[in-house]
Amino acid sequence: MILLKNGRQINESNELVAVDLLVKDGIIIKMTECIENTEAQVYDLAGKLVSPGLIDVHVHLREPGYERKETIETGTKAAARGGYTTIAAMANTIPVPDSMESVTYIEGLLQQSAQVRVFPYAAITLGERGQEIVDVEALSETSILGFSDDGRGIQEAGVMYQAMQRAKAVNKPIVAHCEDDSLLFGGYLHDGEYAKANGHRGILSVSESAQIARDIMLAQATGVHYHICHISTKESVELVRFAKAQGINVTAEVSPHHLILCDTDIVNDDPNFKMNPPLRADADRIACVQGLLDGTIDVIATDHAPHHEDEKAWGIETAPFGIVGLETAFPLMYTTFVKTGKMTLKQLIDCMSTKPATIFNLPYGKLEVGAVADITIIDLDKEMEIDSTQFLSKGKNTPFNGYRVAGWPVMTLVGGKVTYKDEQVN
Ligand SMILES: NC(=O)N[C@@H](CC(=O)O)C(=O)O
Ligand SMILES: [Zn+2]
Numbered sequence: 001m002i003l004l005k006n007g008r009q010i011n012e013s014n015e016l017v018a019v020d021l022l023v024k025d026g027i028i029i030k031m032t033e034c035i036e037n038t039e040a041q042v043y044d045l046a047g048k049l050v051s052p053g054l055i056d057v058h059v060h061l062r063e064p065g066y067e068r069k070e071t072i073e074t075g076t077k078a079a080a081r082g083g084y085t086t087i088a089a090m091a092n093t094i095p096v097p098d099s100m101e102s103v104t105y106i107e108g109l110l111q112q113s114a115q116v117r118v119f120p121y122a123a124i125t126l127g128e129r130g131q132e133i134v135d136v137e138a139l140s141e142t143s144i145l146g147f148s149d150d151g152r153g154i155q156e157a158g159v160m161y162q163a164m165q166r167a168k169a170v171n172k173p174i175v176a177h178c179e180d181d182s183l184l185f186g187g188y189l190h191d192g193e194y195a196k197a198n199g200h201r202g203i204l205s206v207s208e209s210a211q212i213a214r215d216i217m218l219a220q221a222t223g224v225h226y227h228i229c230h231i232s233t234k235e236s237v238e239l240v241r242f243a244k245a246q247g248i249n250v251t252a253e254v255s256p257h258h259l260i261l262c263d264t265d266i267v268n269d270d271p272n273f274k275m276n277p278p279l280r281a282d283a284d285r286i287a288c289v290q291g292l293l294d295g296t297i298d299v300i301a302t303d304h305a306p307h308h309e310d311e312k313a314w315g316i317e318t319a320p321f322g323i324v325g326l327e328t329a330f331p332l333m334y335t336t337f338v339k340t341g342k343m344t345l346k347q348l349i350d351c352m353s354t355k356p357a358t359i360f361n362l363p364y365g366k367l368e369v370g371a372v373a374d375i376t377i378i379d380l381d382k383e384m385e386i387d388s389t390q391f392l393s394k395g396k397n398t399p400f401n402g403y404r405v406a407g408w409p410v411m412t413l414v415g416g417k418v419t420y421k422d423e424q425v426n
């Protein structure tokens with residue numbers, strides 16, 4: 001048994017109230033203001049926030065295939081340090097999880113090395129090549145969260161339509177990276193002020209929004225749960241708002257970097273500001289924030305995309321797209337939006353835990369008696385500079401290095417088991 005004493009939880013009215021939690025056999029069995037128990041191992045939380053474990057539905061663990069960038073072990077250790085108890089692993093690995101054999105293989109690797117709960121995605125198409133659809137029916141019987149070709153858009157409407165029909169029939173979501181390749185024109189940064197001023201080829205906003213518009217119509221026609229990855233443009237947000245008003249089964253995620261940074265924040269062509277979709281204009285960033293606040297955008301996902309420093313050293317034009325996010329998401333969001341009064345703490349926890357569980361039908365994201373003890377303890381007052389050399393992730397590729405932020409996760413429990421604890425908790 002574990003007894004968490006002197007914590008504080010956020011109630012429905014966004015107030016911090018005192019709470020003790022008693023955990024037995026991986027379940028929260030008691031939650032009241034003051035619990036005494038002589039048999040349990042006791043941790044004194046000294047007023048720190050007790051949150052339902054954070055959930056990230058968009059993570060690149062890189063293993064199998066790209067262990068130089070990240071492994072299941074390092075990626076899930078980073079997740080635990082970031083306060084995450086459940087994550088979903090994207091399918092752009094080698095092999096791509098596009099068959100029973102490859103998904104079973106990846107499930108085995110996860111079982112061996114994962115430090116938090118991990119649900120893999122299966123690809124939508126064989127090899128993520130966008131042509132032949134995977135065996136949706138068979139794969140739906142595995143532990144997958146849904147189907148995704150993340151890293152690439154599905155170029156053909158007919159392929160997406162059929163994939164959606166089949167995913168709907170087995171009650172699994174289609175999780176879409178939206179990008180029309182025919183609208184890329186060799187771009188690698190947002191087609192905006194920074195690219196123009198510095199002679200870079202731009203990525204048009206319509207390369208994302210045009211495909212979202214198409215997919216929303218296909219989602220309406222098929223009734224599938226269609227989840228949009230890393231939304232980044234104001235037009236995309238407007239489309240999701242429209243779709244939801246029509247009752248179409250659409251959800252969307254946004255990443256912390258698209259809420260905090262815009263293209264003009266890029267410094268000296270630093271490849272750590274390069275990701276897909278790119279940092280957009282400030283008006284896009286503002287639309288994403290507004291969309292998150294009004295519920296148009298459902299959840300925050302990191303799109304944790306570690307790359308090796310050798311690869312990022314190729315320079316902004318040729319370096320791979322992607323930045324890490326697991327170990328900085330909560331403090332960045334808390335400092336930028338909650339401490340400044342733009343968002344309540346309850347809203348932030350909803351977007352990072354409760355809502356991801358709800359939209360993906362997971363039995364987590366709850367802090368109550370009888371719930372699984374997936375718990376994150378956060379020190380809202382702990383302020384510290386982001387230092388990528390301290391990351392447990394192999395990826396050090398962050399544009400936020402040196403940012404001074406507060407609200408650091410200090411202890412993470414998955415099913416009642418401590419998976420991360422910093423030295424100040426005991
Ligand atoms: N987001 C990125 O910039 N990169 C991701 C792919 C993706 O999420 O589209 C990656 O796998 O590196
Ligand atoms: Zn993507």
Ligand SMILES: [Zn+2]
Nearest residue numbers: 090150151303
């Ligand atoms: Zn991704």
